[in-house]
Amino acid sequence: MATPTDILTSHGTRLQDRIAFSEIVFPAVEHIPDALIFSQSKPVTMEIKSEAGSVSVPFVPELPASQIIEEGQEIPESAAQINSLNIFTFKITSLVTATNESVEYDNNASKIQTLLTWQMDKSVTNKADAVFLQNAPNEDANGIPDGPIGLFNLKGITQGGEIANGEGITNALQNGLSVLVDALAKVSAKGAKPTSLIMNFGTWAQLLNLQYADYRPMISPDVANAPIPMLYGLPVVINNAAPDNKILINDANVVYSAITDMRVSSSAHSKFSRDATQFRVTFRFGFGCTNPERLAVVSVYNPVPPKAKTTKA
Structure with a gap:
């Protein structure tokens, strides 16, 4: 019987014919390429870890005026201003539990894990699209929303x-x-x-x-x-x-968006007594519109x- 080869991940190793107790980081666009946030906005990939943190995206409300000048003439400065759009980001995740027998069946662990990840990716995509289009957040006492405002519900x-x-x-x-x-x-x-x-x-x-x-x-x-x-x-x-x-x-x-990398993780720690493994997919994203009109x-x-x-x- 061939000895399985170790595969390096971002947090340790896993075996090709066993469950991966690890965490792997991917660009979100590789896992959920069909999410509307990529095709219907201008995405900016950033490292965002703070729950309450926001990303400031600079933008020009009105394009600066261009003009023709003579050779050697001083170029007049444009009166255009640069503003910034603060984008709050929020975490979207999917978590599933599978028995170790099911994911190790007939040494097909890697294939079964790939299938589970694909299903979770689809779930995350559906949730991200629903937030992107229809979300209607509530605000706390400080006026901080618990989610972004969906495009259909934008003020103005x-x-x-x-x-x-x-x-x-x-x-x-x-x-x-x-x-x-x-x-x-x-x-x-x-x-x-x-x-x-x-x-x-x-x-x-x-x-x-x-x-x-x-x-x-x-x-x-x-x-x-x-x-x-x-x-x-x-x-x-x-x-x-x-x-x-x-x-x-x-x-x-x-429409500007801030998107983090996607983390695909697995662990048997919390489900040890059930001889099961949990698989988790998480990423953070947020968006905003500079000109709702x-x-x-x-x-x-x-x-x-x-x-x-x-x-x-």
């Missing part, structure tokens, strides 16, 4: 109107996707450069059901069937964490058609 976000759906649609210019076009125009007038439209699949389905008066779909089937649907040149990001009947016009250029929320109204009146015989 532009209200983009309401798209009507159902029997009420008779004129696309009045009740259809023109509401979305108007919302894009609103945020663009405030300096936004929209990067995506975020919604859940139920809301996307409502948009796909929009029809002109002659029952033609407002959204082309080619768009609906594309691997990455696009509306008005913007990718449609479908995510279950988005609230029902809401569309977020996002500008990732004004450059984001917009558009509602989708889906009225229930009135029931037909019946008469008694």
Whole structure:
């Protein structure tokens, strides 16, 4: 029988055919690459350990003016100011317990641990997306929130109107996707450069059901069937964490995030009496928006058609 090879980790060693009692540190993007925080914001990876600590991210509210000058002429100083955005970070974690027999079955410990880690990564991704889009934190006596404010709930976000759906649609210019076009125009007038439209699949389905008066779909089937649907040149990001009947016009250029490395740990200490091992995944992240008015929320109204009146015989 071959002797197992020791594999170095950040905290000791583990054996290829045994449970890893260790902790390994990875860049979070390697473990949860599908989390919206990476594609829908400007992430900054930092070493953050303090529970109450915050990260200060510098930004320029308005771009400095550029100009043409003659050769040798002194360059005039811009009046643009530099502000900072304080981002509080919060820990997200997943913890599971498995019997030692199950994770050591047929010398497949490494494969089983990989499967468990993948499942925990998915759980962390789902939670991070829910926080990123919908979180509504409470504040303590000192005004410190217990979590970041989700993008859909940002104070000062532009209200983009309401798209009507159902029997009420008779004129696309009045009740259809023109509401979305108007919302894009609103945020663009405030300096936004929209990067995506975020919604859940139920809301996307409502948009796909929009029809002109002659029952033609407002959204082309080619768009609906594309691997990455696009509306008005913007990718449609479908995510279950988005609230029902809401569309977020996002500008990732004004959404900043602070993200730590991800720690994947395992230990049998607390479950020694049960002959079991616990596996844990943790990372910290936070985010904020420098210009909430450059984001917009558009509602989708889906009225229930009135029931037909019946008469008694």
